[in-house]
Amino acid sequence: MEWVFRRINKINKEDIVKGVIFVLLLSLIIVIFCQKIEFSSSDLGRHLANGQIVFSDPSVLFTNFYSYTEPNFPFVNHHWLSGVIYNIINQIGGFKLLSLFNILILLITFSLFFFLSKKKSNFYYAAILSLPVIFLLSERVEIRPELFSYLFFGLTWLILESKKLSHRSRLYILFPLFLVWANIHIYFFLGLALVFFYLFGLILEKYSLKKIFYKKGLKEIFLSFKSEIYLFLSLLLACLITPNHIRGLLYPLNILQEYGYQIAENKSIFFLKDLMLNYNFGFFKLLLFLLILSLVANYVLFKRKTWTDWLIGVMISVLALVMSRNLALFGLIALVLIAPGGGHALSLIATFFDKLSLRSNFQWKIYANIVFIVTLSLTFIFLLTDLNNRQMFLHKDPGLGLSQDSLAIFDYFKENNLKGPIFNNYDAGSALIYGLYGQEKVFVDNRPEAYSVSFFKDVYVPMQENPSIWQKIEDKYKFKTIMFAHTDATPWANTFMQFILQDEDWALVYFDRYYVVLVNRGEYSQEFIEENEISDLMFRDRLRLLASDSSLNAKFSLANLANTFNYDYLAKEIYQKIILTNPYNNRAIFSFASLYASLGNSEDLNKALDYYNRGLKVSPKMPGIYGQMGLVYWKLENYVKAEEYFKKALRKGDSSAKDYLQQIEGLKKEGKLPR
Numbered sequence: 001m002e003w004v005f006r007r008i009n010k011i012n013k014e015d016i017v018k019g020v021i022f023v024l025l026l027s028l029i030i031v032i033f034c035q036k037i038e039f040s041s042s043d044l045g046r047h048l049a050n051g052q053i054v055f056s057d058p059s060v061l062f063t064n065f066y067s068y069t070e071p072n073f074p075f076v077n078h079h080w081l082s083g084v085i086y087n088i089i090n091q092i093g094g095f096k097l098l099s100l101f102n103i104l105i106l107l108i109t110f111s112l113f114f115f116l117s118k119k120k121s122n123f124y125y126a127a128i129l130s131l132p133v134i135f136l137l138s139e140r141v142e143i144r145p146e147l148f149s150y151l152f153f154g155l156t157w158l159i160l161e162s163k164k165l166s167h168r169s170r171l172y173i174l175f176p177l178f179l180v181w182a183n184i185h186i187y188f189f190l191g192l193a194l195v196f197f198y199l200f201g202l203i204l205e206k207y208s209l210k211k212i213f214y215k216k217g218l219k220e221i222f223l224s225f226k227s228e229i230y231l232f233l234s235l236l237l238a239c240l241i242t243p244n245h246i247r248g249l250l251y252p253l254n255i256l257q258e259y260g261y262q263i264a265e266n267k268s269i270f271f272l273k274d275l276m277l278n279y280n281f282g283f284f285k286l287l288l289f290l291l292i293l294s295l296v297a298n299y300v301l302f303k304r305k306t307w308t309d310w311l312i313g314v315m316i317s318v319l320a321l322v323m324s325r326n327l328a329l330f331g332l333i334a335l336v337l338i339a340p341g342g343g344h345a346l347s348l349i350a351t352f353f354d355k356l357s358l359r360s361n362f363q364w365k366i367y368a369n370i371v372f373i374v375t376l377s378l379t380f381i382f383l384l385t386d387l388n389n390r391q392m393f394l395h396k397d398p399g400l401g402l403s404q405d406s407l408a409i410f411d412y413f414k415e416n417n418l419k420g421p422i423f424n425n426y427d428a429g430s431a432l433i434y435g436l437y438g439q440e441k442v443f444v445d446n447r448p449e450a451y452s453v454s455f456f457k458d459v460y461v462p463m464q465e466n467p468s469i470w471q472k473i474e475d476k477y478k479f480k481t482i483m484f485a486h487t488d489a490t491p492w493a494n495t496f497m498q499f500i501l502q503d504e505d506w507a508l509v510y511f512d513r514y515y516v517v518l519v520n521r522g523e524y525s526q527e528f529i530e531e532n533e534i535s536d537l538m539f540r541d542r543l544r545l546l547a548s549d550s551s552l553n554a555k556f557s558l559a560n561l562a563n564t565f566n567y568d569y570l571a572k573e574i575y576q577k578i579i580l581t582n583p584y585n586n587r588a589i590f591s592f593a594s595l596y597a598s599l600g601n602s603e604d605l606n607k608a609l610d611y612y613n614r615g616l617k618v619s620p621k622m623p624g625i626y627g628q629m630g631l632v633y634w635k636l637e638n639y640v641k642a643e644e645y646f647k648k649a650l651r652k653g654d655s656s657a658k659d660y661l662q663q664i665e666g667l668k669k670e671g672k673l674p675r
Contacts, residue, residue: 029106136284149184160198298340432483511543
């Protein structure tokens, strides 16, 4: 026992404090990533299918293998190896083990970037900066191959920064790493960019730009940096060792191509801020400001020509500004890039307080640590409560593995011997690939690059917007079954659901928390239709039963489904129960308001205004609400208030309000409204 106490006494107390802080930071990440897989709208199903079949049928690497609509359309499967890994893990321990694996990879990745940040500044500055970074990580909680890219980027950076490794050792480590990276995710090009920027930064530190582009200067530079140049070229060669070779290497150049289909994660935050309330956009702006400030301070005040940092910073900032899917990676890289300038500033502040402590015996470090640990603890509690209350940062069901009954639809399909061709929507495609592989191919899936632009623009979207176009496409493909994820929030999906449920040629035979299944009456026996068709009474009873035993997100989906079926009172029941248990959930409040606003009578319209105002007290920055309130006042024929709220909407950046204001002005000129 004495030996144990002696060992404990030798432990540095500051190291214990640092350990507690770091464990709390990791705990925050665990809370964020401990969210269930929404299988109906994720890519995971397709990745698992890739892992199952890639060695038995290599055509999955080169063509649109899973679809019957454009099966020969060329496709570069740049992430096939991640599917192999996911499939092995799933075979061993199922979807819960996949969730745990995802969390473990993220914890290792964060630790790498944290270590790099600490190395460039100090532990405390890295810890403080980690808070907004961890919130940004909540943008990408799904099991995605890109997480491997985060890990490999951090490893590459760490290896390049290491002073202990020789050029040969770096090559021996990085070559196999890049070989794997090029087959696991498309972001291998970021790794190549990192190595190139590292090389170019070293050259800029030694030579001027004039000498770099001078003929004799190039030869001198080559001889001076021969090892680094060979390293870059070797890694370029490693990235060629993929099934698609040169096509695979050059494929990242197509990352901003037009797909013919709008994908939210590929949109900029400037586009999305008018469509959704995302608190992470604020954290991104904060980190971007700190990044610019740190790089400028490093160059101007501290006289450090960190060209590599500048090049990496510009690259990741542009990627994050152009596509919101890069916000999480931006946060991790910013954690490292901001460190030198910010860490130096924090050191100056700490020196000032140290001098102050000597004069006043005030132990400021103790109190600073206490404040930071309390802050982390409160953040931890906030995230736990956020899961079901406001859903400000965490939007999925808490837990590991799949959301409730995610695979039930596939059991129904197999047990009842349903058949294709199947019509399905974009969101459901990946899950159907997994659940029905070997039985049926899909109409479409969530790989926009695997289909032609004309397919989305001329077929997929128009057929859901227009019943006559739907009829033409139906006649062409002879659909027998529709498997549609009713969680799809696109306007065309909502329109399609409205008219297909009224189509007498189709019978609703199944629905759950995520999907509806309809069968073509002419393709199934009358006996099957009579046994399985869901009547209005059955629909209402089943929907109430599902809603009573569902997670928060599933309740929202079911309320939307009830609204689609024109059962407004059922949707009201669900929203009321959500608000009763989660009174600050803005999604529930605004959804309830929108439901009342759609009903039209004055009593319901006034209730809509009450809920809109209630929602604005919870989330005053929710985009589009003032414009919606203007429309409600317009329906109530209160044109003065309508104009007032349209003007408010315009000041908030809602450009659509401008059209309404122009209409109001036109009506005033015609004398139909008082001036």
